[in-house]
Amino acid sequence: MKAITYNKYGSPSVLQMVDIEKPTPKPNEVLVKIYATSVTSGDARLRSSNFPIIAWLIVRLVYGLFKPKKEILGHEFSGIVEAVGKEVTKYKVGDEVVGTPTMLPSGSYTEYLCIPENRKKGVLALKPKTLSFNEAAVLPVGGMTALFLLQKAKLDKGQNVLIYGASGSVGSHAIQIAKAQGAAVTTVCSNSNFSMVKSLGADATMDYSIMDYSSLDQKFDIVFDAVGKTSKSKAIKILKKEGKFVSTQALTNPGQEHLNKLCELADKGKLKPFIDKTFSLSDIVNAHEYVDTGRKRGNVAIEVAN
Ligand SMILES: NC(=O)c1ccc[n+]([C@@H]2O[C@H](COP(=O)([O-])OP(=O)(O)OC[C@H]3O[C@@H](n4cnc5c(N)ncnc54)[C@H](OP(=O)(O)O)[C@@H]3O)[C@@H](O)[C@H]2O)c1
Numbered sequence: 244m245k246a247i248t249y250n251k252y253g254s255p256s257v258l259q260m261v262d263i264e265k266p267t268p269k270p271n272e273v274l275v276k277i278y279a280t281s282v283t284s285g286d287a288r289l290r291s292s293n294f295p296i297i298a299w300l301i302v303r304l305v306y307g308l309f310k311p312k313k314e315i316l317g318h319e320f321s322g323i324v325e326a327v328g329k330e331v332t333k334y335k336v337g338d339e340v341v342g343t344p345t346m347l348p349s350g351s352y353t354e355y356l357c358i359p360e361n362r363k364k365g366v367l368a369l370k371p372k373t374l375s376f377n378e379a380a381v382l383p384v385g386g387m388t389a390l391f392l393l394q395k396a397k398l399d400k401g402q403n404v405l406i407y408g409a410s411g412s413v414g415s416h417a418i419q420i421a422k423a424q425g426a427a428v429t430t431v432c433s434n435s436n437f438s439m440v441k442s443l444g445a446d447a448t449m450d451y452s453i454m455d456y457s458s459l460d461q462k463f464d465i466v467f468d469a470v471g472k473t474s475k476s477k478a479i480k481i482l483k484k485e486g487k488f489v490s491t492q493a494l495t496n497p498g499q500e501h502l503n504k505l506c507e508l509a510d511k512g513k514l515k516p517f518i519d520k521t522f523s524l525s526d527i528v529n530a531h532e533y534v535d536t537g538r539k540r541g542n543v544a545i546e547v548a549n
Pocket residue numbers: 283284285384385388407408409410411412413414431432433436451469470471472491492493494495537538539540541542
């Protein structure tokens with residue numbers, strides 16, 4: 244089977260398509276034929292090892308000091324169960340699924356993946372019927388991060404939420420989750436992305452290159468920094484007394500319940516991941532070059548099978 248591997252950190256050209264052996268599921272695992280995966284901003288950063296100095300050292304100790312320990316990148320996928328181990332009870336052959344390969348030996352830039360049906364790290368669920376394979380594949384990482392942080396901020400009906408960097412993956416999921424919860428959403432992004440964020444439900448928009456959001460007269464219950472490019476000291480100027488600031492710069496620890504909730508929202512028609520561009524697996528270098536620009540809108544999907 245085909246897979247994309249990298250055995251050194253660097254530019255997108257370190258990614259190479261190779262032939263490797265198709266895996267066989269253990270008794271507690273399902274074998275998934277991958278239909279789609281994604282290029283997240285995290286994939287691009289791991290590949291290039293582009294982190295601030297202290298984070299760089301920690302990431303290198305975890306992911307490989309001199310070269311990547313895990314040669315196959317990719318943090319989310321959708322696909323169809325092709326085989327199940329004899330202890331598997333929740334899934335059957337033919338089920339359409341979505342999940343993350345967190346802590347598995349292989350990432351999702353591959354045609355097949357074996358996944359334990361239950362595990363502490365990493366998630367797996369039936370794919371929402373409302374979503375295509377491409378849409379489902381880009382749901383877990385940005386969606387679970389947005390949901391985890393909005394729950395941490397105690398998102399509630401009727402609140403005013405400001406999302407800074409609303410046009411990225413986390414931001415575009417956050418808009419829809421906050422609207423589904425009954426919040427009023429103000430977004431901060433480039434003028435060129437106003438129509439995109441409005442299509443996802445934003446009530447108000449502000450261009451960060453023209454106006455400083457912290458000079459607004461309005462007060463908010465939550466300021467959500469979805470791109471890690473603002474700060475609590477700035478946000479505090481527009482927060483209500485009990486208001487909360489959350490940021491993607493914080494460590495997050497979403498789990499199965501977060502993916503289940505996202506699938507529920509998608510099934511109700513309240514959440515549809517925004518796809519900016521779609522590439523084929525063989526075009527992964529171009530996909531990484533695009534994500535490296537830092538300008539992607541929503542998500543970049545990678546079609547593996549169709
Ligand atoms: N903590 C976690 O678990 C976790 C999980 C996922 C992601 N993250 C982190 O969260 C951050 C966002 O990830 P992502 O994948 O959602 O990002 P992304 O999709 O790569 O973000 C790209 C978007 O950010 C916008 N942007 C860039 N600079 C901006 C600025 N100065 N102000 C406002 N918007 C700006 C761009 O719009 P313009 O072109 O209009 O500027 C673009 O649409 C990353 O740092 C990522 O590492 C953390």
